[in-house]
Amino acid sequence: MPLFFAFGNLQLGTIFAVISSPSFRSIAGFTVKQALLSTFLAMIVGFPAAVHYARSNGRLSRLLGITTYIPFFFPSISMAIGFLAVYGRNGVFNNLMSFAGLERIQILYSLGAVLLGHVFYNAPIVILVLGNALRRLPSDVLESSKIDGSGRIRRLLRVELPLVTPAIINSALLIFTYCFTSFAVVLILGGAQFATLEVSIYMNFRLLAAPQNAVVLAVVQFVFIMLFGILISLSEKSSSFEHGEQYLEKNRFTGIYSWLFVLFEWIPILGALFSSFYDWTREEFIFGRITKLFAEKLVLLGTGLANTLVNSITLSFLAAVVTVSIAFFLSWQARDTSRGSRYLRIVSLIALSVTPSILAVSYLTVFGSFPVPLLLVLLYIVISLPVALNYISGQVIGAELAFLEAAQLDGASKLARVWYMIIPFFRSTIVYAATVVFAISMGEFGGSLILGSKDFPTFAVAIYRLNGSRYLLEARFLSSALGIIIISVVAISRWFAQKPERSIRSTP
Structure with missing residues (x-):
């Protein structure tokens, strides 16, 4: 709603001037181009790992399952700084190249870096969507195909993939949407020369002092994302077949590939951490310097890191x-x-169609006099609501709650039923959903950079500023630690949520 209020205050001349400008066509064209390329590459890279995840249940399969947390919970700022630490000019990869007697190569600040970052971030979605769809295929259908003489490849192409076509479409649309609205990957790994609509919204609003242009770009992107969301919703509706037990089958190729895939996903995360806690130039650990950062006020932040x-x-x-x-x-x-x-x-679709940058621009345009912390909380609520709503509704709708009727007949008040019965019954659901929202909010970067970059920097924005100053190693360490802690907390909370609920306490 704030977005359309902001859009309604613009003059038609301004809107047409922005849309008809060569720069808009160039930015919009590049946004679509890089999203298409990124989607294609992410689907190709993630497909073999998705097949292995669907046909195995061992340790590697569980690692692949944890890896699917990366696109949704790993902070984008942590991912981008991890790539700088591993693939930068003086990063781990180029240092190994130099040690082997090979020339260092320029990976970052290029279209290739943007594509590489998007593949890293979005290939796990293929495992989550397509891998789970393949895993739920009826085992008797696959056994019958095997008895009929179909080999692995033929069975995959002629039996399995046709059955999960909606999941293929759904994962591709989801990846395309994420790549289309990418912010930190493009801004940090690509630079301003590879600006997408999302990055251009930030640049016009904060760097170019052109808020009207930013609002127009925000509305255009909102319409695009809404259309993508409708397509995703339609593909989800058409995905229906009888689920069966997991069909297990060993495959050496997908096994080896999946180990390489796990390394590709976790090296930027762990590499940034292990390459940052020791300063080889000064020959000292940086823990003391990090402690000092938390204890003092930093000019570049306007406040203390703590x-x-x-x-x-x-x-x-x-x-x-x-x-x-x-x-x-x-x-x-x-x-x-x-x-x-x-x-x-419908509520989830509308919330999903609004990116953090769009929200931040519309909030500052319409509610500019509101306190920044309030705007940040509102932003976090909107961007995390679809995830929380999707999970909680799946647990609440259709749940067997006959005991509530019995309690009502026994005279239990509504408050007593809520406090002593409903909340305990859904305790694990509530805890996990709250943990997910907390993780998303802690790692949010794009909207926080626009809203609170001046007066109220968040921890993610503080890491971004440290990375752009002389505190490079400290930023790497903090970003990696933040990402690993968030992933670990979400994984533990997910394990807790999957445990059987405790018995409900009797009402007083």
């Missing part, structure tokens, strides 16, 4: 509480209507 961390934790916690409350309320109300799931899908 304050940015406390602020981010506080805002993320508030966003988690509010978002989960809203998602649970909407999901609970949807239980009583036949069209509840459809309404929830």
Whole structure:
């Protein structure tokens, strides 16, 4: 809504001037081009790993499952700085090249770097969507195909892939949408010369002092994403077949490939961490320097690093509480209507269509006098609501809650039923959803950079500024630590959510 209020205040001449300009056509064309290339490469790279994930249940399969957390929970700033540490001119990869007697190569600040970053970030989506679809295929169908003499490749091409075509389309559309709206990958790995619509929104609003242009670009991108969301929704509806037990089959090629895939995904994360805790130039560990950073006020931040961390934790916690409350309320109300799931899908689609940069620009344009912390919390709520709503509604709608009727007949008040029965019953669901929202909020970068870059920098923005100053190693260490902690917390919370719920306490 704030976006359209901001758009309504623009003159038609300004709108047409922006849309008809050569720079807009160039930026829009590049946005589509890099998204198409990134989607194609991510699908190709992720496909063999998805097949292995679907046909195995060992340690490697579990590692692939954890890797699927990267696109959704690993902070984009941590990913970008990890790539700088590993693939930069003086990064781990080029240092190994130099040690082997080979010339260093320029990887970053190019289209190739943007594509590489997008493949890293989005290939796990193929495992999550396509791999799970393949895993749920009825084993008797695959066994029958094997008995009929079909080899692995023929069975895959003629039996399995046709059955999961909706999942293929869904994963491709989802990856395309993420690449289309990419911010940190393009801004940090590619640079301003490879600006997409999302990056251009930030540049026009903060660097070029052209907020009207930023609003026009935001509306154009919103329309694009809404169309993508509708296509994704349609592809999800058409994906229906009878699920069966997992069909297990050893494949040496996909096994070796999947180990290489795991290395590709985790080297930028772990490499940045292990290459940053020791300063080889000064021959000293950097832990003392990091402790000092937390203890003093930094001019480039306008505050202390500890304050940015406390602020981010506080805002993320508030966003988690509010978002989960809203998602649970909407999901609970949807239980009583036949069209509840459809309404929830519409809410999620609208929220998904608004990127952090779009939200930040519209908030500052319409609610510019509001406190920045409030705007940040609102931004975190909107961007995390679809994820929380999707998970909570899946647990709430259709749940067997006959005990509530019995408690009502026994005279238990509504408050007592909520506090002593509903909340304990869905405790694991609530905890996991809150953890996910907290993780998304802590790692959010694009919107936070626009909203609070001057007066209220978040921890992710602080890391970005440290990376652009003389605190390069410290930024690498902090970004890697932040990413690893978030992934670990989400994984542990997911394990907790999958445990059986405890018995419900009796009402007083």
